[in-house]
Amino acid sequence: MASIKAFSLTLMFLVISFSIVSAQLSSNFYDKSCPGAFRAVKSVVRAAVAKELRMGASLLRLHFHDCFVNGCDGSVLLDDTATFTGEKTAAPNNNSIRGFDVIDSIKSSLESLCPQVVSCADILAIAARDSVVALGGPSWMVKLGRRDATTASFSDANSNIPSPTSDLSKLITDFSDKGLSMTDLIALSGAHTIGKARCTTFRTRIYNESNIATSFATSLQSSCPSSGNDDSLSPLDTSTPYSFDNYYYKNLVNNKGLLHSDQQLFSGGSTDSQVSNYQTNMAKFFIDFANAMVNMGNIGPLTGSNGEVRKNCRTIN
Numbered sequence: 001m002a003s004i005k006a007f008s009l010t011l012m013f014l015v016i017s018f019s020i021v022s023a024q025l026s027s028n029f030y031d032k033s034c035p036g037a038f039r040a041v042k043s044v045v046r047a048a049v050a051k052e053l054r055m056g057a058s059l060l061r062l063h064f065h066d067c068f069v070n071g072c073d074g075s076v077l078l079d080d081t082a083t084f085t086g087e088k089t090a091a092p093n094n095n096s097i098r099g100f101d102v103i104d105s106i107k108s109s110l111e112s113l114c115p116q117v118v119s120c121a122d123i124l125a126i127a128a129r130d131s132v133v134a135l136g137g138p139s140w141m142v143k144l145g146r147r148d149a150t151t152a153s154f155s156d157a158n159s160n161i162p163s164p165t166s167d168l169s170k171l172i173t174d175f176s177d178k179g180l181s182m183t184d185l186i187a188l189s190g191a192h193t194i195g196k197a198r199c200t201t202f203r204t205r206i207y208n209e210s211n212i213a214t215s216f217a218t219s220l221q222s223s224c225p226s227s228g229n230d231d232s233l234s235p236l237d238t239s240t241p242y243s244f245d246n247y248y249y250k251n252l253v254n255n256k257g258l259l260h261s262d263q264q265l266f267s268g269g270s271t272d273s274q275v276s277n278y279q280t281n282m283a284k285f286f287i288d289f290a291n292a293m294v295n296m297g298n299i300g301p302l303t304g305s306n307g308e309v310r311k312n313c314r315t316i317n
Helices: 002-024 037-051 055-067 100-113 120-134 154-160 168-176 182-193 199-208 214-221 247-253 260-266 272-280 282-297
Strands: 196-198 233-235
Touching (some): 037 120, 055 100, 055 182, 168 182, 182 260, 182 272, 199 260, 272 282
Antiparallel strands (some): 196 233
16 A cells, blocks of 8 residues: 555656646747757758668667656766767667757857747757758657756666567566657657667667567578677668668568567566557557657656756857
């Protein structure tokens, strides 16, 4: 009885905290202070994605990796300093996250338009949405008003970002710890309908796991040998790697999830039914994904007088 009461109080606290954050962020935050902000971000993102389709996934991933480490505060963008080691070289990010030059270009454009007004954390949120739209995915109202962190955490980046080797129970816990539901987990995982993964993240799956289509595993082994070639890339969705659609879920149903954590969503567990729904109903996936992105964007932002608005996204002021 005591544990149930404690869980109820914790859940109530999360709901109240989420409501407060939602109230602090708003889609019209820059309407007066920087009315051209959305257009400026969209222009740079669309050009970057047109130049390299993979960049859409990279920008979306930056926002995800930012939010899961101490909230959506732009800390993932900070370079190392004499006083802290940043998040860029943490295991989930090292030689993996990219797109910093695009964020720099967006920030430069915004600084010319409205100096020190739009935060780097908000740039990540807008760029993620615009990247999804550029690749054929859904749009959503991005809530804004985040401020930028003045520090970053190498250790938290190592421990807080969900691992590609996680089992379903760990994934559910990782997302729940951030105030995200199981629906959010499954919908956000659909971001893997675009992007690529390194051989080192899926080698064990294609050589040792049984719930993988034999032809799929074999097709990957030539570019991802049992040893070496760690940084060789493969599309997370081999069917339509540069289209934001629901083929990720179709792949899971056919045991063609690239990562162990992907296939865990369709492996006889509590998430199977939602995966089955998404693989036949892309409209439902798009609605849930858009809602989940808003929910993720509400994770622990700095608002009001907390943090700062950086002039350069790579360094504190």
